[in-house]
Amino acid sequence: MFTITHNDKKSLARTGILKTPHGSIETPVFIPVATQATVKALDSKDLELLGASVLLANTYHLHLRPGEKLVKSMGGLHGFMHWNKPIFTDSGGFQAFSLGYGMEHNIGKIASMFPVPHSIGMPGRKKLAVVTEQGVEFKSHLTGEKIVLTPKISMQIQRDLGADIILAFDECTSPLSDYAYTKKALVRTHRWAKESLAARRNAKQQLFGIIQGGEYKDLRVKSASFIASLPFDGFAVGGSLGKSKKDMHKILEWVIPVLNQKNTEKPRHLLGIGGVDDLFECVERGIDSFDCVAPARIARRGNLYVHPPAGTMKNKFVINIENAKYKADKNPIDDQCACPTCRSYSRAYLRHLYIAQELSYYRLATLHNLHFILRLMEEIRASIRNSTFARLKKTWISNHT
RNA sequence: GCGAUUGUGGUGUAAUGGCAACACGGGAGACUGUGGAUCUCCAGUCCCGGGUUCAAUUCCCGGCAUUCGCC
Numbered sequence: 001m002f003t004i005t006h007n008d009k010k011s012l013a014r015t016g017i018l019k020t021p022h023g024s025i026e027t028p029v030f031i032p033v034a035t036q037a038t039v040k041a042l043d044s045k046d047l048e049l050l051g052a053s054v055l056l057a058n059t060y061h062l063h064l065r066p067g068e069k070l071v072k073s074m075g076g077l078h079g080f081m082h083w084n085k086p087i088f089t090d091s092g093g094f095q096a097f098s099l100g101y102g103m104e105h106n107i108g109k110i111a112s113m114f115p116v117p118h119s120i121g122m123p124g125r126k127k128l129a130v131v132t133e134q135g136v137e138f139k140s141h142l143t144g145e146k147i148v149l150t151p152k153i154s155m156q157i158q159r160d161l162g163a164d165i166i167l168a169f170d171e172c173t174s175p176l177s178d179y180a181y182t183k184k185a186l187v188r189t190h191r192w193a194k195e196s197l198a199a200r201r202n203a204k205q206q207l208f209g210i211i212q213g214g215e216y217k218d219l220r221v222k223s224a225s226f227i228a229s230l231p232f233d234g235f236a237v238g239g240s241l242g243k244s245k246k247d248m249h250k251i252l253e254w255v256i257p258v259l260n261q262k263n264t265e266k267p268r269h270l271l272g273i274g275g276v277d278d279l280f281e282c283v284e285r286g287i288d289s290f291d292c293v294a295p296a297r298i299a300r301r302g303n304l305y306v307h308p309p310a311g312t313m314k315n316k317f318v319i320n321i322e323n324a325k326y327k328a329d330k331n332p333i334d335d336q337c338a339c340p341t342c343r344s345y346s347r348a349y350l351r352h353l354y355i356a357q358e359l360s361y362y363r364l365a366t367l368h369n370l371h372f373i374l375r376l377m378e379e380i381r382a383s384i385r386n387s388t389f390a391r392l393k394k395t396w397i398s399n400h401t
Numbered sequence: 402g403c404g405a406u407u408g409u410g411g412u413g414u415a416a417u418g419g420c421a422a423c424a425c426g427g428g429a430g431a432c433u434g435u436g437g438a439u440c441u442c443c444a445g446u447c448c449c450g451g452g453u454u455c456a457a458u459u460c461c462c463g464g465c466a467u468u469c470g471c472c
Contacts, residue, residue, distance in 0.1 A: 033435065040435075091434085103436080109433075271434035275433065322429085
């Protein structure tokens, strides 16, 4: 299923080919997130033109609406959304966090990403998810009705959705979770991993196990070791990635070597990460695939990717199109970009569309950011093949340790 | 010319004898297995002069300006 084609000599970076019933995926790869069977603001044709090779959809959201039975009757996700390339589905485990603790405490999966002091531990909203030993009880954010997901139910939904690669049902813990809770959740997630495997019915769907353990070394190592000992087709690193990017890097440095000992030949996904710097840092530490809403979300919020200006030591890869200085700027977003947006439109025009909240803005901006990240991933793959990964990283991230 | 009317950030509006609020607009920031095209922060104001009062953006008088009506 997965073949490693090149190993970087100086790091754990590698290239590979992941085979699925809907074609092969060259890794390392960035997977755009299509939660509701669409990348917001784009359609499948757009994604094809951008050269996206795989998408990730969501079990919880599609279960609520339109329901997996409908999707199944429409030819599964591939037929429904007219996308003939590979699809991942997330298991719904993340929503236990994002709609539960995360919502209640107003926090994301890396604590320091919310530097505004009052946003951490702030009121937040009433949580819509409660974790039990059997699974997660949700209060539907759409209708308020009670929705229960268990490993078995998640596997059944993902089977009906018909993705090529599905994920085990897990509990994503919070950066605010203490050791005792994280450990308790880990035991539960490990049991759910076995239940997910047991509930598997379609051998054509690859099933990835999820490594948890928060920011605690012994839990991460234990989890990597345990999950790697089970007959999963691949692995995903999930859950809280600590309180800073440094923590995230450390976590990968604990986990990946364990996988290398046990299962070098299986792909490793990093859930929910995908900043420009993250791609370099995490590929270097042995990650094969990423999914992340950030490029699409920040595009909708006015942040558009640009190559770092030559000579700068700042790791800043975006401009804010809303800024007054772009009011009459005739340049494209990024002069090194060949995306459909940059080929035709100026910063001034995009700024106008953004400020006027024109719908076309969302598509043009999303096209650009995804194009940017997908091309960057392509460059990264080429650099691993050419043994120039370290050099490429240096041109992008100059002051990282 | 006479009568009435109204003067509050850039704009449109509130409230108030002591701290002037809201929206839009302006400036900036955040967002990482997408509930929320969202959230956060910053700047900026009482037409002018006099009077009453401990205290006036507020009450009184005058000026200037607005708008409406009449000649």
